[in-house]
Amino acid sequence: MGKLKGLTSSSLFLPLVALAALLLFNIIFVDGFLHIEMTEDGMLYGRLIDILNRSSSLIILSLGMTFVIATSGIDISVGAVVAISSAVVCTLIGGRSDGAAETPMVLAMLAAVGAGVLCGAWNGILVAKFKIQAVVATLILMTAGRGVAQLMTSGQIITVYYKPFSYIGGSIPGNVLPTTIFIVVAMVLLVAFLMKKTSIGLFVQSVGINPTASRFAGINVTMVIFLVYAFSGLCAGVSGLIESSLIRAADANNAGLNMEMDAILAVALGGTLLSGGKFYIGGSVIGAITIQTLTTTMYAIGIASDQLPVIKAIAVIILCLIQSKRFQAMFNEWKNRRNSHKDLSMAEKAVDKV
Amino acid sequence: MENVLLEMRQINKIFPGVRALSKIDFTLRNGEIHSLMGENGAGKSTLVKVLTGVYQRDGGAIKLEGKEISPHTPKEAQECGISTVYQEVNLCLNLTVAENIFIGREPKKHGFIDWKLINMRAEELLKKLNVDIDVTKTLDHYSVAIQQMIAIARAVDVSAKILILDEPTSSLDEQETQRLFKIIRQLKKQGMGIIFISHFLEQIYDLCDRVTVLRNGELVGTYDVAALPKVELIARMVGKDLSDVKDFGKKEEKSIPSEDVFLEADHIGCTGLLMNMDVKIHKGEVMGFAGLLGSGRTETAELLFGIYSITKGQILINGKKLNIKEPMAAMRKKIAFCPENRKLQGIIGDLSVRENIILAMQAKDGMFCHIPYKEQVRLADESIKLLNIKVSSREQLMKNLSGGNQQKVIIARWLVTNPDLLILDEPTRGIDVGTKNEIQKMAIHLAKEKGMAIVFISGEMDEMVRTCTKLVVLRDRKKVAEIENDDISSENVMRAIAGGDA
Numbered sequence: 001m002g003k004l005k006g007l008t009s010s011s012l013f014l015p016l017v018a019l020a021a022l023l024l025f026n027i028i029f030v031d032g033f034l035h036i037e038m039t040e041d042g043m044l045y046g047r048l049i050d051i052l053n054r055s056s057s058l059i060i061l062s063l064g065m066t067f068v069i070a071t072s073g074i075d076i077s078v079g080a081v082v083a084i085s086s087a088v089v090c091t092l093i094g095g096r097s098d099g100a101a102e103t104p105m106v107l108a109m110l111a112a113v114g115a116g117v118l119c120g121a122w123n124g125i126l127v128a129k130f131k132i133q134a135v136v137a138t139l140i141l142m143t144a145g146r147g148v149a150q151l152m153t154s155g156q157i158i159t160v161y162y163k164p165f166s167y168i169g170g171s172i173p174g175n176v177l178p179t180t181i182f183i184v185v186a187m188v189l190l191v192a193f194l195m196k197k198t199s200i201g202l203f204v205q206s207v208g209i210n211p212t213a214s215r216f217a218g219i220n221v222t223m224v225i226f227l228v229y230a231f232s233g234l235c236a237g238v239s240g241l242i243e244s245s246l247i248r249a250a251d252a253n254n255a256g257l258n259m260e261m262d263a264i265l266a267v268a269l270g271g272t273l274l275s276g277g278k279f280y281i282g283g284s285v286i287g288a289i290t291i292q293t294l295t296t297t298m299y300a301i302g303i304a305s306d307q308l309p310v311i312k313a314i315a316v317i318i319l320c321l322i323q324s325k326r327f328q329a330m331f332n333e334w335k336n337r338r339n340s341h342k343d344l345s346m347a348e349k350a351v352d353k354v
Numbered sequence: 355m356e357n358v359l360l361e362m363r364q365i366n367k368i369f370p371g372v373r374a375l376s377k378i379d380f381t382l383r384n385g386e387i388h389s390l391m392g393e394n395g396a397g398k399s400t401l402v403k404v405l406t407g408v409y410q411r412d413g414g415a416i417k418l419e420g421k422e423i424s425p426h427t428p429k430e431a432q433e434c435g436i437s438t439v440y441q442e443v444n445l446c447l448n449l450t451v452a453e454n455i456f457i458g459r460e461p462k463k464h465g466f467i468d469w470k471l472i473n474m475r476a477e478e479l480l481k482k483l484n485v486d487i488d489v490t491k492t493l494d495h496y497s498v499a500i501q502q503m504i505a506i507a508r509a510v511d512v513s514a515k516i517l518i519l520d521e522p523t524s525s526l527d528e529q530e531t532q533r534l535f536k537i538i539r540q541l542k543k544q545g546m547g548i549i550f551i552s553h554f555l556e557q558i559y560d561l562c563d564r565v566t567v568l569r570n571g572e573l574v575g576t577y578d579v580a581a582l583p584k585v586e587l588i589a590r591m592v593g594k595d596l597s598d599v600k601d602f603g604k605k606e607e608k609s610i611p612s613e614d615v616f617l618e619a620d621h622i623g624c625t626g627l628l629m630n631m632d633v634k635i636h637k638g639e640v641m642g643f644a645g646l647l648g649s650g651r652t653e654t655a656e657l658l659f660g661i662y663s664i665t666k667g668q669i670l671i672n673g674k675k676l677n678i679k680e681p682m683a684a685m686r687k688k689i690a691f692c693p694e695n696r697k698l699q700g701i702i703g704d705l706s707v708r709e710n711i712i713l714a715m716q717a718k719d720g721m722f723c724h725i726p727y728k729e730q731v732r733l734a735d736e737s738i739k740l741l742n743i744k745v746s747s748r749e750q751l752m753k754n755l756s757g758g759n760q761q762k763v764i765i766a767r768w769l770v771t772n773p774d775l776l777i778l779d780e781p782t783r784g785i786d787v788g789t790k791n792e793i794q795k796m797a798i799h800l801a802k803e804k805g806m807a808i809v810f811i812s813g814e815m816d817e818m819v820r821t822c823t824k825l826v827v828l829r830d831r832k833k834v835a836e837i838e839n840d841d842i843s844s845e846n847v848m849r850a851i852a853g854g855d856a
């Protein structure tokens with residue numbers, strides 16, 4: 001009993017329940033949901049793996065977003081930064097039809113992630129140093145970022161024919177799992193390491209809860225805020241690699257479109273409050289997977305893509321309600337009232353019998 | 355009993371793991387000033403919050419004028435006629451004075467807010483309290499004392515039957531307090547029932563008719579103030595024998611400062627904050643900064659700790675000139691600072707006691723030198739024991755602690771960094787007599803045993819006289835006098851503040 005209580009009061013409980021409910025729905029209504037098979041070229045294939053693969057860039061974005069939101073900030077530029085990162089990597093590798101790379105791929109990838117960090121640092125300076133409100137500060141890059149990406153690609157969609165580039169979003173020959181899963185695991189491990197072995201988590205929470213008191217305790221608040229935006233930029237840079245590799249092209253207009261909203265939603269579903277303070281990395285990861293599962297489910301049961309947002313909105317409302325403390329209290333009250341009502345009528349019946 | 359205004363019977367309130375109130379009875383008559391007394395965490399604030407609908411009671415009944423009420427929100431309580439002014443001023447700094455007074459109940463004309471009327475009525479209202487200020491200016495233009503008056507004006511204007519004042523005088527000086535008392539007595543004459551919570555015994559005896567004493571969430575009793583000697587009141591509050599209590603006021607042997615100067619502030623100042631301050635702080639010295647609110651005492655401390663940078667003069671530490679531009683620079687030189695405004699500048703409410711304690715040390719060590727969990731536990735447990743902090747566990751959230759215990763945690767946060775100079779700005783504000791005494795004794799003890807230099811800042815003259823061996827008196831953002839050893843007495847300090855023979 002005590003164990004069960006510990007489980008339900010854990011911060012990850014509700015996000016997990018939401019995800020489990022979705023998975024259960026899938027298992028019942030979607031044929032072969034759990035089915036995983038080996039394709040001819042030695043790859044594992046199945047809906048579960050597909051979900052993990054497709055949610056990878058969202059998971060990575062929401063890692064960065066979690067820290068930003070924990071400082072009571074927000075970063076709405078990550079979608080545009082994904083586009084910039086895509087543009088950088090594709091432009092550097094180049095669209096030569098003979099399949100050769102103009103720049104070594106590793107360098108191109110580093111440059112793309114570096115561009116992401118730079119964008120994040122720009123946001124960080126605006127928010128931390130110049131104290132511009134986070135929404136406004138990151139709005140600048142959100143709107144301008146795609147323009148920057150367009151400039152890099154000269155307004156064209158650059159298609160990359162260099163084969164190894166497709167390994168990022170696909171899989172490295174000889175590997176049974178998509179590369180994205182390894183990238184996600186690496187990023188999550190990196191964050192887990194930072195949380196365990198450094199005090200970044202403590203400082204971020206402290207700044208999110210009470211920046212003034214944090215400063216009085218000697219924390220360099222400006223630096224902490226700067227770092228979280230820079231890290232969010234880094235995550236967006238990595239996501240950009242995945243997104244562009246998936247389509248083997250840089251599409252400045254559509255790469256990472258609206259992903260910032262999904263990332264924020266993932267963080268919220270994971271139980272981190274948008275007002276900042278306590279944050280839950282695990283929750284955000286689960287939130288991101290939940291969102292992708294939802295999308296995949298909708299496609300699987302045959303909902304047209306133009307109706308998808310409506311269904312998604314309804315599901316999100318339900319998920320958010322389940323997690324709302326106020327709603328839980330109302331629900332419990334309603335249940336108690338019903339129970340006491342039942343007890344009463346049963347008692348009356350008993351009296352009648354006598 | 356005749357003309358009973360409010361009756362609270364058998365009130366219970368349970369928080370997770372804590373029984374905050376247990377079977378409390380409380381009766382308030384018409385035209386009575388009734389004080390609630392008790393140590394930190396005795397349940398005064400909780401009882402008030404149950405009455406005002408901030409918390410829901412878990413048992414018992416509240417009757418107002420014979421009718422049972424159960425306010426669910428402060429607004430509902432207000433509609434019943436119960437108005438409150440809380441310990442920490444709950445007003446919006448970015449709104450104007452008039453807006454603050456009428457927020458949530460703005461008079462309207464043709465469906466729009468009638469600004470003219472609001473400003474006019476606000477002005478009238480404050481005039482009645484002898485406060486003559488521009489009501490169209492935002493609140494942050496005014497001192498905490500004026501803000502307190504505005505909060506009271508607001509509460510009174512909501513045509514209250516019951517006015518609750520939770521530590522209203524903790525940030526007021528003597529004159530302002532008397533002005534406030536005049537208003538309170540005036541309200542009493544109109545038949546209003548007033549619940550007055552304060553840690554100042556003199557004020558209770560000066561103002562109140564009856565007193566209800568709580569201890570550890572339980573009712574000790576209700577007494578007529580005139581028939582209850584002070585010592586006995588204290589004894590009831592702390593639940594100790596009279597003989598123990600008699601030692602309460604007794605002086606601890608003061609610390610004797612050493613010859614070594616730790617910090618020298620050489621004619622420092624900062625535009626808009628401090629004009630001129632000149633002070634030498636020795637090792638093992640307990641020094642006081644005395645003066646009225648806004649005299650520059652807090653500002654000096656903030657300059658020494660690097661919250662702001664000095665624009666003139668220089669600071670020398672151990673004889674070496676130093677540029678203190680941020681708190682970390684001061685911390686590296688082993689300076690620690692417990693700020694005045696606990697809620698805003700001190701606590702990180704949603705973090706645990708353990709995390710709050712190690713925060714400054716961790717900041718000093720840097721982000722990448724994480725203090726191992728075991729070490730954190732050890733530091734936290736040691737501090738909790740050393741300072742006698744009352745917590746249910748070291749993982750309890752800071753915001754759920756009472757004011758005095760929060761203050762102790764902040765002090766613990768700095769003690770674990772092992773400072774050479776500890777600046778305590780109003781460390782005893784809003785704290786009960788027992789804890790106050792503990793903190794004063796601790797200050798002297800640290801100076802004596804560890805040779806720490808202590809700067810003690812307080813608005814309470816008694817406290818300063820009892821603990822300090824040297825007092826620097828400030829007025830109008832300048833140092834005006836220095837009083838040492840045997841010359842330290844309330845009278846001398848008052849005279850210096852008032853500007854007699856400085």
